[in-house]
Amino acid sequence: MSPVETPLTPARRGVLQRRIRWIVAATITYNVLEAVIALAAGREASSAALIGFGLDSIVEVLSAAAVAWQFAGPDPHRREKAALKVIAVSFFALAAFVTVDALRSLFGAAEADHSPVGIALAAVSVVIMPAFSWFERRTGRELGSASAIADSKQTLICSYLSAAVLLGLVANSLLGWAWADSVAALVIAAFALREGSEAWRGDACKQPVSALVGEHDGPDDCC
Numbered sequence: 367m368s369p370v371e372t373p374l375t376p377a378r379r380g381v382l383q384r385r386i387r388w389i390v391a392a393t394i395t396y397n398v399l400e401a402v403i404a405l406a407a408g409r410e411a412s413s414a415a416l417i418g419f420g421l422d423s424i425v426e427v428l429s430a431a432a433v434a435w436q437f438a439g440p441d442p443h444r445r446e447k448a449a450l451k452v453i454a455v456s457f458f459a460l461a462a463f464v465t466v467d468a469l470r471s472l473f474g475a476a477e478a479d480h481s482p483v484g485i486a487l488a489a490v491s492v493v494i495m496p497a498f499s500w501f502e503r504r505t506g507r508e509l510g511s512a513s514a515i516a517d518s519k520q521t522l523i524c525s526y527l528s529a530a531v532l533l534g535l536v537a538n539s540l541l542g543w544a545w546a547d548s549v550a551a552l553v554i555a556a557f558a559l560r561e562g563s564e565a566w567r568g569d570a571c572k573q574p575v576s577a578l579v580g581e582h583d584g585p586d587d588c589c
Contacts, residue, residue, distance in 0.1 A: 415548075
């Protein structure tokens with residue numbers, strides 16, 4: 367049986383909303399840097415995977431910016447639906463970018479060179495992005511914010527993509543397996559489509575609006 371949770375007080379809600387703003391600010395900052403480095407390294411190494419990774423970072427910035435916009439207003443809940451639509455579109459864009467990049471690589475449109483910078487960047491992202499995702503998801507669940515939870519899923523998908531890119535770059539450098547990251551990326555693209563559909567329908571969080579004032583049924587109610 368899930369423990370009974372106390373309603374959110376206005377003070378606690380304010381703390382959580384400020385925390386969300388800090389999380390998305392950190393996410394945006396990191397992803398801007400990640401995009402710049404990945405795109406530069408991808409062009410240098412002629413790596414479609416790294417270029418796709420950089421474009422994915424731009425998509426993540428868009429998703430985080432939508433949540434930042436929502437919580438910048440005096441009544442974040444009124445902006446929830448619009449923020450969810452933006453996040454859903456960013457999921458679909460991510461799926462499209464990754465799919466095109468993976469198919470180009472699979473059909474031999476680009477032969478990537480070894481990229482130590484790309485490997486280091488992907489390795490750092492594998493560590494940092496899950497931490498961002500977990501913190502935002504935990505805060506969003508307590509606040510009852512579907513958009514924050516959807517954005518945390520976007521961040522988590524980016525960490526999966528980081529792992530796929532890392533494995534692909536390492537496999538390409540050590541074993542010459544240029545197809546490895548493409549196959550993993552296609553799986554991630556399918557997952558992104560599913561999550562985008564959920565965000566579009568507003569199903570990123572199963573809690574009712576009343577969760578904003580503390581009527582929470584337990585941890586399993588949110589994705």
